[in-house]
Each structure stands twice: as C-alpha cells, then as structure tokens.
Amino acid sequence: MAKREIVWDLSEMFPSTTDPSVQKAIDDLTRLAENFAERYQGKIKRLSPKEILECIKSFEEYFAKLEQIRAFACLSFRANMTRPDTQLLDDKVNKTKARLDKTLAFFNIEVANLVHENPGIISEQILQSYRHFLERLGRESLHYLSEVEEKLMIEKDQFGIYAWEELQRKWLNTRTFEIEVEGKKKVFSFSEAAGLLSNPDRPTRESATKSIYVLLGKNGEIFASAIRNICNDWLGVCERRKYGSPMEASLIANDIDQQIINNLLTTVSNHTNLYHRYLRLKAKILKLPKLGGHDVWAPIPDAPQTKFDYDTAKSLVIEAYERFDEDYAFAVKDMFAKNHIDATPRLGKRNGAFSWDWYEGKSAFILTNFTEDLNDVYTLAHELGHATHTYYYSRNQTILNCGTDWTQPMIVAETASTFGELLLTDLLLNQSKSELERKAILCVTLDGGNVIYTSTIRALCEQSLYDTIKRGEYLDYKTICGLWVVARDKIGDDAIEYFDEAEAAWIPAPHYYMPNFRFYNYPYVYARLFVYALYQKYLEEGKEFVPRFKKALSAGCSISPVEIGKIVGLDVTDAHFWELGLKQYEHFVDELEKIA
Numbered sequence: 001m002a003k004r005e006i007v008w009d010l011s012e013m014f015p016s017t018t019d020p021s022v023q024k025a026i027d028d029l030t031r032l033a034e035n036f037a038e039r040y041q042g043k044i045k046r047l048s049p050k051e052i053l054e055c056i057k058s059f060e061e062y063f064a065k066l067e068q069i070r071a072f073a074c075l076s077f078r079a080n081m082t083r084p085d086t087q088l089l090d091d092k093v094n095k096t097k098a099r100l101d102k103t104l105a106f107f108n109i110e111v112a113n114l115v116h117e118n119p120g121i122i123s124e125q126i127l128q129s130y131r132h133f134l135e136r137l138g139r140e141s142l143h144y145l146s147e148v149e150e151k152l153m154i155e156k157d158q159f160g161i162y163a164w165e166e167l168q169r170k171w172l173n174t175r176t177f178e179i180e181v182e183g184k185k186k187v188f189s190f191s192e193a194a195g196l197l198s199n200p201d202r203p204t205r206e207s208a209t210k211s212i213y214v215l216l217g218k219n220g221e222i223f224a225s226a227i228r229n230i231c232n233d234w235l236g237v238c239e240r241r242k243y244g245s246p247m248e249a250s251l252i253a254n255d256i257d258q259q260i261i262n263n264l265l266t267t268v269s270n271h272t273n274l275y276h277r278y279l280r281l282k283a284k285i286l287k288l289p290k291l292g293g294h295d296v297w298a299p300i301p302d303a304p305q306t307k308f309d310y311d312t313a314k315s316l317v318i319e320a321y322e323r324f325d326e327d328y329a330f331a332v333k334d335m336f337a338k339n340h341i342d343a344t345p346r347l348g349k350r351n352g353a354f355s356w357d358w359y360e361g362k363s364a365f366i367l368t369n370f371t372e373d374l375n376d377v378y379t380l381a382h383e384l385g386h387a388t389h390t391y392y393y394s395r396n397q398t399i400l401n402c403g404t405d406w407t408q409p410m411i412v413a414e415t416a417s418t419f420g421e422l423l424l425t426d427l428l429l430n431q432s433k434s435e436l437e438r439k440a441i442l443c444v445t446l447d448g449g450n451v452i453y454t455s456t457i458r459a460l461c462e463q464s465l466y467d468t469i470k471r472g473e474y475l476d477y478k479t480i481c482g483l484w485v486v487a488r489d490k491i492g493d494d495a496i497e498y499f500d501e502a503e504a505a506w507i508p509a510p511h512y513y514m515p516n517f518r519f520y521n522y523p524y525v526y527a528r529l530f531v532y533a534l535y536q537k538y539l540e541e542g543k544e545f546v547p548r549f550k551k552a553l554s555a556g557c558s559i560s561p562v563e564i565g566k567i568v569g570l571d572v573t574d575a576h577f578w579e580l581g582l583k584q585y586e587h588f589v590d591e592l593e594k595i596a
Ligand SMILES: [Zn+2]
Pocket: 382, 386, 414, 417
C-alpha cells in the first residue's frame, strides 16, 4: 500500500490561494492600516492613557489580521514553492506587508517616544497588561536616531551591509566540493557536502571536512574582508546609537541584562569538563583513541536501524507529553486532529522544519520533512513544543504580548520545544529494550545538548573580534582563525583533535554575516540551559511543577525572561543559576557512562 501523504489543511484560514476572499482580506487590511494611520499618525504623544489603550487595541486588531494573511501566504508557498499560484500570493502579500509596515512604522516610534518623554505612563493602571511592552519600547527608544537618520541607515544598509551576507551565501551556494564517498570521488554542493559530516563512514567524513575547509581557507581573505567590514560597521552603529557594548542591541532584543549573560558564558567556560567527558565517551563508542573534529557529528555505529512510521511517531510524541501531564498534550492532539502538520517531503517544499503561529485561530501550523528517522521524531516533538507554547500564550495574551515577529526573545522562544525533546528522551529511555538503543538515544540527546558548548565558542569568538578591533589590530584571515582557535580550544581543550584546516570553521555558518543582528549565538546557550534547569526543577518537584510551567508558557512576552523564571521558582540572576542546567547535561553523561 502506498504511504499516505501527510499534508496540512490551511482551509480554516482561507478556502484556497485563488479564492476571492483572499484578495478581499488584503483590501480590508490595507483599509484598516490606512484608517489607523489617518487617526493616529503624529498624534500619539497627545493621547490620554485611555486613548493609548484604544490605539494599541486597534493596532492589535490590524496586526492579527495581517498575521493571518501572512501565515496563509507564507505557508501555502513554503509547502509548494514551485506552484505559480503560491508564488504569486506570497509575492503579493510580501509587498503588501512591506508597504503597510512603512505606513505604520510610526506606531512603535511614537509610542516609544511617548514612554521616553513620559515614563509615568508605564505605571498607568489602565495600561497594566501592556506594561512590559511599553517598558521594552522605552528601552529601545534610547537608541533611536532622528527620522531622517533612520531612513538613511535603512537605505544605505540595503546595498551596503546586507551585501556581505549575500556574498557569503552566494559564494557557498555556487561552489562545488570534491569528496571521496566510501572510496569514490564525487562532486557535491555545499549543503550536500556539509550533510556528509555526519556520514557513518569515517574516511568519508574526513574527506568532506578537508574538502570544505581547504576551499574555504583558500578564499579566507574574502570572508575576512566581510567579517572585518561587518564588525567595523557595527562598532560605528553602536557609537551612533549609543550602545554601551556591541552586545547591547542583542541584550535589548532578548529582554535580558549583560550580567546574566556574563554569568552564563562564564559558567559554561568553567564547566567544560562535562563536555570533555561526553567527547571521550563518544570516542570510546566510536572505538577511537581520540575524537577528531570530523567525528563530532558521527552517528553511533551499529545503532538499531529503527524506523518510525508517522503514526508511531505521533503516538510516541502524544504519550511523551501525556506522561508529563494529560492536559499538557491537548495542543499536540489538536494539531494532529486538525491536520495542522505538513509532514511528507515533496518536490518544491522547503527543507527543515518550523512551527508558525496562527493567532486568530489560537493554533499553529507545522512544516516538517519526515523521513522516519529517530531525529525526525525529535523534530516533531520539538515543533509540537513550539505549537504547545503558542496554544498557551495565544489563549492568555493579546497578540503584542504573545511575542509574534520581533517581540519574542529568542532565549524564551525555545522553552517548550526543548522541553518537549526532553519528554521524548525520557519516554524513549523508559521504553528502550537494549543498551545499544539507550546509547543511541543518549547520544542524540547529548549531541543536541552540545549546543551549550559549541554556541559558547561562537559567542566568545565574536566578542574577541570586537576586542581585537578596539585594540587597534587588523582582522585578516589568519588573525580571525587565531581568535577562533583560541575560543574553540578554551571550550574543547584537547578532547578533540582538529585538522589544521579546521581553523576556517568560523566561515560557513550564516550568523556572523547577518546585518545588524550581532550576538546571535548565546541565546541558544541560554535557552538550552534554562530548559535543562526547568527539567531539573520538574524532576525535583514532580506534579507540583506542572501548573507553574503552564503559567510560565502562558505569559508569552508580557513579562521579562527573568520574571518567567520566577514563576517556576528559578532565579536566572543568581550567579550560580546556570550550574543547575548543567546538572541535567551531567545526568545524561552519567547515564551514558554506565553503558558506554
Ligand atoms: Zn525551535
């Protein structure tokens, strides 16, 4: 029997991409935006608190409608990118959004300026549910420039700083890499070559690693130029916008303070022994005296070749969530029941996986490319965690407090998703029938947990780029490689043996090249360790933890990440806090050590 295709049903939003109701919704939205602008532009500073509330509410009404049309267009397109109807709609909605964003750009700026000039507004009783939203805008407003300067920045960035990211992406996507796969030479694109880094065959991994890094290294000065210009540009931006440090913009976006991040990165740097223990265990499992840089992503040998069909994966994830709490699985079950998941890979479908909020429906849609591997079951558990988070906050918050688009800090966004992975690990370990199976589950879990260390390397390296410039030194290729190796060895020490060419490992990941978006890496470390700490709390408190966790997820971004921690009894401001999260990582290493 042919496998049934798992396709999502978007018809709750609109009947089809070509239905007249879609164009009508776009027209209505445009009118809503124009009316809003007519009513409020240039007038926000003179509004009473009650009028401010009305203004925010009507912005939210518009915003929820925009998000629904955007969800429908983007999702239709990403599931079938080669279809003319989805291309057309996606393009139309993107252009509409760009136009309306410009029409309504005054909203954030005027509200922020209002808070800046009249900070007392934040404490107005009538605006209580938007208190934190206003606080955040106030914090941002300190770094706004004049309207003309802001416009100039946007115009000059478009063909200036954005070009470096394009150059890096274009370069990677137009190169080919010659690699020996199981003894046979073949030519691969960059993404295919990168995929071979987790090939079970060691010589294949070695050939892929060398092929990638040799070619990157040969062109190293090009990437050094990009990084040098991006970092110098950013230091200029920071001076103009009066940021105290290159990291500050990222701290504001993540709604967090420098000291907490310093504590986080210091704690990880001081506890690399746990990482080394895992790396040595992995070497032992791979029957190697020492792990090579090209073995880090290797699958464990002789792992049971278990395949999980979609229905099995579905019942595993539901069971994992139900074991935590019957009611906590309601979103997961609803997502399956309503066909909000597009799981089957097909030509023209976007790769990877994501969960997309649908605020108007108080639900979400998940795109994934399910191929029946253990990793795919984890991806499903992860994305359904995002959906669960959405179900909680969209039922308890208005849209601006949900954290759609720019408002949700990355450090909070991954809470329920990572937690869902841990629930799955717990279930799978409980059901495992052999040591080999346990080994495979623990290695997949720890490979995921390694982001604590690998992203710390990237954060430390990024910091050192700015320090180097400030010391008056020049960032050429070899200098950046040197900084990378120092950061890498500070965390990995001698637990991994790298090829010399791997000094170019800072080049391929896109994060360093993203314009005006610095320090993109520590949020991964924060998110993972915060959830590990949550899990420790759950193990300690059992069922008592459940209602507090639901309350934390329900908060969306109506309160700060520090306040969210407090709901579940965690104090992220405590210098020793992050050690609690590392205990969970250590627990997995201990479990693996027993059977490795
Ligand atoms: Zn995620």
